[in-house]
Amino acid sequence: MTHTICHIITKLELGGAQEVALYTVANLDRARFRPVLLTGPGGLLTEEAKALPGVEVEIVPALGREIRPFRDVLAFLQLVRLLRRTRPTVVHTHSSKAGVLGRWAAWLTGVPIIVHTIHGFGITPTQPAWLHWVVIGLERLAGRITTRWIAVAQANVEEGVRWRLFDRARVAVIRPGIDPRPFQAPLSSRERDRVRAELGAGPRDLLVGMVACLKPQKGPHDFVEVAARVCVRVPSARFALIGDGELRAMVEARIQALNLAGRVRVVGWRRDIPDVVRALDVFLLTSHWEGLARVWLEARAAGVPVVATKVGGAAEAIVEGRHGRLCDVGDVSGLADRLCEVLTDAALRDRMRAAGGQLPAEFDIREMLAQCEQLYDKLLTSDRGGDLVPDHRAAESIRYARRGE
Template sequence: MKHTICHIVTKLELGGAQFTTLFTVAHLDRVRFRPILITGEPGLLDDEARKLEGVEFYQVPSLVRLIRPWRDLRAFVELTRLLKSLRPAIVHTHSSKAGILGRWSAWLAGVPIIIHTIHGYGITPAQSRWLQFLLIGLERLTGLITTRWILVSEADAVKGLRWKLFGQGTFMVIRPGADTRLFQGSPLPISDTGKFRAECGVGLEHLLVGTVAPLKPQKAPQDFVAVAARVCARVPAARFVWVGDGELRPGVEAAIRRAGLEGRIRLAGWRRDIPDVMRAMDLFLLTSHWEGLPQVLLQARANCVPIVATRAGGSAEAFVEGKHGWLCDPGDIEALAAQVIRLLMDSAERDRMRRNGGHIPNEFNMWVALRKREQLYAMLLAAQRRGVPSEAELRERPTD
């Protein structure tokens, strides 16, 4: 008997949570599971999701990221109606809005097992204290109907325990994996990385510092520009590229103009040839103010690119400081710039870090992570068939 597993995500944009969700539904064991994907407002990956073989795809346009009370109510009603008709054995939600509305819709629809993955919290330092308090309370309340939580980093697990969102034995850490077929010197055909550098106006004599991320507050692109300004003043050969797009693009473009860096920083927009992009970089820079566990850091590490990143969320768990790169506090422009300058001026240090790269631990392999999710589904389904799971069953952990 196949069990219907329904994944719900707010928007299929280019991001770690979305790639993890798509990979999961695309590769779930079809002998045991029937995968369904529900998403909300239109995103860049919608067409890719529709083409997934053997995956049923549904869209609820009223499900949007921003808080819109009337649209949220409509999304809740539509999700509940859809889940009642699909009758899944498990609902697995991702992202903040889908996590709240999806879990309550699943509960009202009588879904027996409800799982939520936290790919980094929607409770952020950019929010007011009262809003953070409200969101923590809402997550605590929704936790009462959540069968199991999945965290992508130990840092998020510690934070969730501190906020009392869940208790010991009701959560587990499953890493977001990197697709090792595309990284770690894979045999897949890779184009000449000089092509990307040429598109950015970067020659062999230049040092290219880059990042891959959406232009949104979480990723702090204004900090990226501020770091670039300090680095360019000290390192004439330095060039910067931001691969990604988003709501903050007009403001970032204005900041680049104000700094007089139009010829030194390029906004490259979204690209899908990330292995080529990574291989073209001399240094990877991530300026995030908050994170779950950024897959781009795993990709940079696997692709032998030295890293400078902030200690946001689980970033420190993605690579070994001093071996693959360096960490700084979020928002510390001077420290970030100093580390970038030091590495750009020390080719021997960069070469050492490149030699240390090219491998990621098994826990970060996407296929290993997928098997752990499947084992969790099977364990919870077996426990549900036997009745209310015991404390020992709740504390059981799927193995590698």
């Protein structure tokens, strides 16, 4: 007996939520689950998704991140059509846009089990208050039809409870794990020097890097401002932004304006991220909001000290003073101070490096998959805590009979 599990995500760009969704559909137990993935067009990972064996991938042409009422209605209708065709037992949504449209499309088409993963709430202090309440209101409405929520960090659970999106009985914490092994493998001195040279650093320089999509969430402008302050105080410091995105031109213009072209480099996306992370002296993440950033875990697995903003589950992944240093969102001066402390204290870096390396099992991507499958099994045998769903064909007959199909 197999159940169709349909994951819906707005766009398969390079990012943690996307990698979690791809890993899940690629590795679900085929004896129990049939994976389907619905996504908007244009993502860098779309072709990789289409190549996954045994995974049905469908593009939703009108689905995108921007709020465009006409296209959003069209995307909703396209989701309804695809769900009626694929007939899933479980719909599992990721990200804000796909989370709202996907859950309501699942409800309209009679899907009995609706799961939504919170990869961080996209609400920041810089946004107007009215927008906060619009987002919270939409999530509250969608929460009424959500069977179970998944939070990637306990901090997100507390936010959701405070905003009355759900009660604690309806949310499970499942970490967005990584495979730590590539980050723990030794990197030869020759390879390390090669990667560092490609990132703009020599063997004796202190290399600070950030792997991120260059979009407002990640605060790449803050990264540049921190670099400007640190370069004055630490002459050997070099900075590398590994990633691309909508803010790249703005970031590069700011680097030129601050005369940092020889000290700060934007290198675009690379496929050798484990090598890149292991080649760094410090990992800097200037995010304005997160759930639980997988790059924190990657840096920790590699034994690279982390300086980051205190967003989402940062304190759950990075222990202050042990694996790195944490600062308030947007505190450029504070981030620069903490980064200088780490860069100028080799003994501190060594202690932080020694504290990393081994990750708790909860942060392993294989544990994430196992917990997700266990959650599906629990929901499938309880059907929202009411009638059992003992037979896939019977469940489908019940769901679609009310539409006369």
